[in-house]
Amino acid sequence: MATAPDKVKLDADFSELYKAHLKDVYSYAYYRVGNHHDAEDLTEQTFLQAYRHFARAQEESKGRPLRPWLIRIAHNLAANYYRDRSRRPQTNIDDAGALSTPHTTEGLVQDRDDLARILRGVQQLPDDRREALIMRFALGMDNKEIARALDRTDGATKVLIHRAIRQLEDIVQADANGGSD
Amino acid sequence: MSTPFPDIEARLRDALAPVDPPIHLQQRLETTLDSIVELAADELEAWELDAIKNPRNWPRAAVGPAAAVVVGGGAAVGLVLLRTQRRRHKRRAAARGARDLFARTLKDAGREALKVFDDLAPHR
Numbered sequence: 001m002a003t004a005p006d007k008v009k010l011d012a013d014f015s016e017l018y019k020a021h022l023k024d025v026y027s028y029a030y031y032r033v034g035n036h037h038d039a040e041d042l043t044e045q046t047f048l049q050a051y052r053h054f055a056r057a058q059e060e061s062k063g064r065p066l067r068p069w070l071i072r073i074a075h076n077l078a079a080n081y082y083r084d085r086s087r088r089p090q091t092n093i094d095d096a097g098a099l100s101t102p103h104t105t106e107g108l109v110q111d112r113d114d115l116a117r118i119l120r121g122v123q124q125l126p127d128d129r130r131e132a133l134i135m136r137f138a139l140g141m142d143n144k145e146i147a148r149a150l151d152r153t154d155g156a157t158k159v160l161i162h163r164a165i166r167q168l169e170d171i172v173q174a175d176a177n178g179g180s181d
Numbered sequence: 182m183s184t185p186f187p188d189i190e191a192r193l194r195d196a197l198a199p200v201d202p203p204i205h206l207q208q209r210l211e212t213t214l215d216s217i218v219e220l221a222a223d224e225l226e227a228w229e230l231d232a233i234k235n236p237r238n239w240p241r242a243a244v245g246p247a248a249a250v251v252v253g254g255g256a257a258v259g260l261v262l263l264r265t266q267r268r269r270h271k272r273r274a275a276a277r278g279a280r281d282l283f284a285r286t287l288k289d290a291g292r293e294a295l296k297v298f299d300d301l302a303p304h305r
Contacts, residue, residue, distance in 0.1 A: 026202035
C-alpha cells in the first residue's frame with residue numbers, strides 16, 4: 001500500500017498527466033462517439049479509471065509515456081459504450097468542421113464539404129482503421145504509441161494505417177463520383 | 182481515376198483537428214478528481230493511524246511471523262509423533278518391561294525429531 005509521501009507524488013504525477021492529455025482524450029472520445037455529450041462522459045470515465053490504476057501503470061510503463069495507456073482505456077470504454085447501446089458513432093460535421101480548423105472566407109463552403117466528405121469516409125471505416133486514423137491525425141500519435149494503444153506490433157500498426165488511408169481514399173472517391181452523378 | 186484529395190493526409194489532419202474540451206467538463210472533472218484525491222488521502226491517513234493504534238492490525242505486522250513459527254513447529258511435532266507411533270509394535274515386541282518400552286519410545290522420538298529437523302534444515 002502507498003505511504004503518504006508516495007501518495008502525494010502519485011497525485012501530483014496524475015495531475016500532470018491529466019493536464020497534458022485532457023485534450024487528447026476528449027478529441028479521441030469525440031471522434032470515436034461522434035457527439036459532445038457522450039464524449040464528455042467517456043472522457044470523465046477514462047480519467048476516473050486511469051486514476052484507479054495509475055500507480056500500477058506508472059510502475060509498469062518504466063518511464064515510457066502514458067498517453068497510449070490512457071487512450072487504450074478510452075478505447076476499451078468506447079467499445080463497451082457501443083456494445084451496451086448497440087450503435088455506431090455519428091459525427092456532427094458542423095461542430096467538427098467549425099471547432100478548430102482555420103478557414104478563410106473564400107472557399108469556406110468547399111472546405112466544409114471536403115471535410116464533411118472525409119469525416120463521412122472515416123466513419124465508414126472498420127473500427128480498428130478508424131481508431132488508428134483518429135490517433136494519428138487527431139492526436140498526432142506516432143506508430144509506436146498507436147501500437148501500444150491498440151496492443152499491436154509496430155509493423156502491424158504501420159500496415160493498418162496505410163490500409164486505412166487507402167480505403168478512405170476509395171470511399172471518398174466513390175462519394176465524390178456519387179455526388180457528381 | 183484521380184483522387185479528389187491529392188494530399189489526403191493533410192485533409193485528414195484538417196478534418197480530424199483536435200477538439201478543445203468544454204470548460205464545464207474541465208471544472209467537473211477537476212472537482213471530481215480533487216474529491217477522490219482528498220477521500221483517498223483521508224482514507225490512507227485513517228488507515229495508517231488505525232494500523233498503529235488498533236491491536237487487531239498488529240498480527241499482520243508483528244504476530245504474523247510468530248504465528249507462522251508456532252504453526253510450523255506444531256506441524257513438525259505432529260510429524261515426529263506420527264513417525265514414532267509407526268514403530269510402536271516393534272518397540273513393544275523388543276521391550277523388556279514398561280521402563281524399557283518408555284526408554285525405547287523416547288529414543289525413537291529423539292531419532293525421528295532429528296530426521297524431521299534434518300528435512301527442514303538440510304544445509305545447516
